[in-house]
Amino acid sequence: MAPLPDPTCRCEARLAGSVLVVDARDCPGGADLSNAPGCRATVVTALAGQNARAIRAESGENRYGPGVVALLVAAGRFADAVADRDERLARLARLDPRGAARRATARGGPVADLAAETGLAVVADGLGGTWDPSLSVDRSGRGPRHPENSG
Numbered sequence: 001m002a003p004l005p006d007p008t009c010r011c012e013a014r015l016a017g018s019v020l021v022v023d024a025r026d027c028p029g030g031a032d033l034s035n036a037p038g039c040r041a042t043v044v045t046a047l048a049g050q051n052a053r054a055i056r057a058e059s060g061e062n063r064y065g066p067g068v069v070a071l072l073v074a075a076g077r078f079a080d081a082v083a084d085r086d087e088r089l090a091r092l093a094r095l096d097p098r099g100a101a102r103r104a105t106a107r108g109g110p111v112a113d114l115a116a117e118t119g120l121a122v123v124a125d126g127l128g129g130t131w132d133p134s135l136s137v138d139r140s141g142r143g144p145r146h147p148e149n150s151g
């Protein structure tokens with residue numbers, strides 16, 4: 001099996017309203033979620049149980065929208081769900097959500113079921129290979145959801 005991606009990250013994340021603000025000043029990954037697996041893992045952990053809709057790096061240009069948030073939230077759910085069964089796959093889910101989704105789906109069985117149930121497989125598939133900040137994701141096939149309250 002290939003080694004897990006390098007998890008080095010010194011980001012500090014906090015929630016400001018519905019935005020997860022990531023202070024990446026001390027982090028070599030710079031909260032670049034498309035290239036820094038360690039920053040992904042930090043953000044996955046920070047998003048758990050939160051109702052964030054966007055991610056913004058405090059010291060840089062990196063911003064991510066609802067599609068990326070959905071991917072990382074699903075990655076956290078999947079990691080928690082699969083941890084008892086396969087700790088390595090749980091770690092991979094935080095570092096490389098798409099890689100974990102592909103691996104789980106290819107393996108089939110209960111692990112693939114968990115990827116489907118947590119939404120990880122669908123969201124990863126819907127996003128393709130992009131970390132486009134503006135992308136949102138249609139998780140259900142029923143079209144985008146509009147929040148009741150926009151304040």
Ligand SMILES: [Zn+2]
Nearest residue numbers: 009011027039
């Ligand atoms: Zn980082």
